[in-house]
Amino acid sequence: MEQYVTFLVNLERRLFGLSIDVRGRENLEADSPCIIVINHQSSLDLFGLMEIWPKRCSCLAKKSLLYMGPLGLLMWMLGVVFVDRVSHSKAVSALSEAAEHTKKEKTSIIIFPEGTRNHGVSMLPFKKGAFHLAVLSQIPIVPVVFSSYSEFYNKKEKIFSAGKFIITCLPPISTKGKKVEEVSEMAESVREQMMEKRAEEIKWEKFLFQIIPESSLKLDCPLYIQITKTPTGITGTCHMLNNKRYMC
Numbered sequence: 001m002e003q004y005v006t007f008l009v010n011l012e013r014r015l016f017g018l019s020i021d022v023r024g025r026e027n028l029e030a031d032s033p034c035i036i037v038i039n040h041q042s043s044l045d046l047f048g049l050m051e052i053w054p055k056r057c058s059c060l061a062k063k064s065l066l067y068m069g070p071l072g073l074l075m076w077m078l079g080v081v082f083v084d085r086v087s088h089s090k091a092v093s094a095l096s097e098a099a100e101h102t103k104k105e106k107t108s109i110i111i112f113p114e115g116t117r118n119h120g121v122s123m124l125p126f127k128k129g130a131f132h133l134a135v136l137s138q139i140p141i142v143p144v145v146f147s148s149y150s151e152f153y154n155k156k157e158k159i160f161s162a163g164k165f166i167i168t169c170l171p172p173i174s175t176k177g178k179k180v181e182e183v184s185e186m187a188e189s190v191r192e193q194m195m196e197k198r199a200e201e202i203k204w205e206k207f208l209f210q211i212i213p214e215s216s217l218k219l220d221c222p223l224y225i226q227i228t229k230t231p232t233g234i235t236g237t238c239h240m241l242n243n244k245r246y247m248c
Helices: 002-015 045-052 063-067 069-077 088-105 129-137 180-201
Strands: 018-023 035-038 057-062 081-083 108-111 141-146 163-169 223-230 233-240 245-247
Touching: 002 018, 002 045, 002 069, 018 045, 035 045, 035 129, 045 141, 045 163, 057 063, 057 088, 063 069, 063 081, 081 088, 088 108, 088 129, 108 129, 129 141, 129 180, 141 180
Parallel strands: 018 163, 035 108, 035 141, 057 081, 057 108
Antiparallel strands: 141 163, 223 233, 233 245
C-alpha cells in the first residue's frame, strides 16, 4: 500500500513542479527505530514526507486530519495513527500504545511536535508527546527540518508556483538513560537545534547588532533578516528566534 501512496504523491509533486533537496538522508537509514520530529507548515509537508519516508515507519497525527478528503485517505493508507487531542486520556493511551508498538515491531514514528501548522519563520513551542514517547521507548530522536515554502507558496496571497525546498535530516539524539523529568529540557534543546538549522537553510543573513542603538532593543537571542521575493518586489523582516518580530 505504501508504495502506491508514494508513487501517487511523488507524481503529483512533479506535476506541480516541486523539487526537493534532501541532506543528511543517512541519518534516517539506520536499522534501529527512531522518533522523527519535523516542523509543520502546511499540507505540502506530505510531499516531503514521501521523499524521506523510512522503511517500517508510521506517523502520529491529529484525528481531524482523517476527515480531510483525499489527504485523510492517503494518511489512512499509510497506516497513520490518529490521536484524539481533545481527550487527554485517549491521547496518553495512544502514546503508550505507540511506545509498545515501536519496541515490539521496531517501527519508527514521525511526529510534528508543533502540533499545528506554522507559516512563520520561527517554530512554535514543541509539545512534549514525541519526547515522552522517545524516552518511554528508549530510542533516539532524529530532528528533520523542512525549509520555508515562502518562495513558491503563500496561502493568503494565493500564490503557488513551481519551486524547490530543502529537507535536512540532523544526526540522531540518544535517549538512553533519559528520564521523564528531562523531557521538557530535551524538547527545547531539539527545537533550538532545528531553528538554527532552518535559519541556515533559508539563507537568512545575520543582522548587524551595532546598527541598532543599545537603548532601543535588548536582544536575548539571535536576530535575523528574512528576505522574501514576492510578485510585487522584495520585503525584509527582522526576526528573533523567540518568535518576536520587527519589520524593517
